[in-house]
Amino acid sequence: MGLTALAAVGLAATLDAAFAEPPSRVHPIALFGRVVGAVEREWTRPRAVGVAVAVVLPLAVAAVAWGVVTGAGVLGGSGGVTPVATAVVAGLALFSLTSLRMLVAVASEVVDAAERDADAARESAIALVGRDTSSLSAAEIRSAAVESAAENLADGLVxxxxxxxxGAQGSVAVGVAAxxxxxxxxxxxSMLGxxxxxxxxxxxxxxxxxxxxPARVSAVLLAVAAGSPRSLVDARRWVRVPASPNSGWPMATAAAALGVRLEKSGAYTLNSDAALPSLDEARRGVRAVAVAGALAFLLAGAAVAVARVGP
Structure with a gap:
């Protein structure tokens, strides 16, 4: 049944390449975000509530995902098409849980806009970066786009x-739930942390x-995609500079592979001896993220193809 899981990965990759994202009105993560939004208010015991939220909500969305895929298999079984039904529903679910084309498209738009119209680029960058963009220069906008694309490769895809x-080593439904x-x-x-x-x-x-x-796997994929295995060694000098224990890995690897400085004012500077990315360097960085994402799909497909899993 590894072919069922492989088909799910293939369908998710194909849908991502063709459509980028499901419509927002039916996007499961958008719906989940509305539930999370209800938590963003004052609480008498916020940390206790936060623990309950961190435990219950991800388990709830996992349970729903498992139920949908399992139900598709049961219904498909009545028509003798269990693997097909499971693969299609699992692929649709995985498509809604991953993102590559949208990430690359937005990052590319921001990088290109920074050269033509800095004000437009600052506006576009709001959808990509978690910082105030109002005073960023064109080079700083390009840096922010490359940093965010590298970081979101880990979060949104890998x-x-x-x-x-x-999870698919057990069953396709468990894989989707995971x-x-x-x-x-x-x-x-991303909403509360x-x-x-x-x-x-x-x-x-x-x-x-x-x-x-995932952050460290993403760093490896970026180094391979950029054709710069050495960048993994060089990146180790800066991976601990950002406050996050993880985001420094893909961002520092991108900085090393491109030979550029990536910088968030007041927070971190990666590869401080280099210059901020030029237009061509930023474009190369976004392309490396795209290639690394394609490699992630291929490796996931290879991993599940050899598994003896159930539906």
Missing amino acids: APLLAFAI AAWVKGVNTLD YPDRPVGTASARLDDAVMWV
């Missing part, structure tokens, strides 16, 4: 694909643990 590949759980944890962190929001402390710590491996 982490859920890795979870699927591991990917949904990881995506739930990451979404909680800020120092001024005690309700998000548990989510942030859980995300740190969950992203430890």
Whole structure:
């Protein structure tokens, strides 16, 4: 049944390449985000609530994902097409839990706009970066785009694909549930995991643990995609500069592979002896993210293809 899991990965990759994202009105993560939004308010005991949220919400979204894929297999079994039904529903679910084309498209748009119209680039960058863009120069905008593309490669693609590949060793439904759980944890962190929001402390710590491996796998993929294995060695000098225990790996690897400085004012500077990325260097950085993402899909497919898994 490894072919069923492989078909799910292939369908997710194909849908991502063709459509980038499901429509927002039916996007499961957008719906999950609305639930998380209800938590963003004052609580008498915010840390206790935060622990409950970090435990319950990702498990809930994982349970729903498992139920949908399992139900598709049961219904498909009545028509004798269990593997096909499972592969299609799992592929649709995995498509909604991963993102590559949208990430690359937005990063490319920001990089190109920085050269033509800095104001437009600052506006576009809001959808990509977690910082105030109002005073960024064109070079700083390019730096922000490359940093965010590298970091989001780990969060938005490698982490859920890795979870699927591991979970699918048991069954396709478990693989999708694992990917949904990881995506739930990451979404909680992105919405609540800020120092001024005690309700998000548990989510942030859980995300740190969950992203430890995906961040480092992403760094390897970026080094391969950029044709610069040496960058993994060079990046080790800067991986601990950002406050996050994980984001420094893909970002520092990108800085080393491109030979550029990546910088968030007041927070970190990676490869400080180099210059901020030029237009061509930033474009190369975004292309490396695209290639690394394609490699992630291929490796996930290879991992599940050899597994003897159930539906």
